Amino acid sequence: MIDKINIRVYACAVKDKKVLTLFEEYAGEPLMKFPGGGLEFGEGLIDCLHREFDEELNVKIEVVEHFYTQEDFLVSRFRENEQLLTIYYIVDIINEGDFLILDPCIEKTEWIEIDRPDNPFPLPIDKIVFDKLKEKFL
Numbered sequence: 001m002i003d004k005i006n007i008r009v010y011a012c013a014v015k016d017k018k019v020l021t022l023f024e025e026y027a028g029e030p031l032m033k034f035p036g037g038g039l040e041f042g043e044g045l046i047d048c049l050h051r052e053f054d055e056e057l058n059v060k061i062e063v064v065e066h067f068y069t070q071e072d073f074l075v076s077r078f079r080e081n082e083q084l085l086t087i088y089y090i091v092d093i094i095n096e097g098d099f100l101i102l103d104p105c106i107e108k109t110e111w112i113e114i115d116r117p118d119n120p121f122p123l124p125i126d127k128i129v130f131d132k133l134k135e136k137f138l
Helices: 045-057 124-137
Strands: 004-015 018-026 029-033 036-038 061-069 082-093 106-113
Touching (some): 004 045, 036 045
16 A cells, blocks of 8 residues: 655756766665655755765756756555656756765766667656657767
8 A cells, every 4th residue: 555655856967978877785676776865854956866866976957947857657666555756856966076876885886878779767757768768868
């Protein structure tokens, strides 16, 4: 039975036809994902993105535009009683020279080519977003 909702806010930082990705382990699974995370109570969507980039990667961002909001019902891969709602923005990293992984859960970051033939994202909504990035930037 679904009795919780988890609102996730993510960013697509795009540079030179590459997008920033994070590699981390979550619930024992290796995961490649976009930077961002869970919305906290009393927090706006953009504030969430600023906080996540500050806490995880030590950088400031500028939000360029809203990019995609999940439209379909989705149950969390990690909690069967939780519905997910994910929202994505296009962002620019302002102070890339200060980039530093601060979150111990993040194993590494990588700028991946948007024009690669495959879609490397394991999570279903991230897959949709990567395909939409191809449409927008190629």
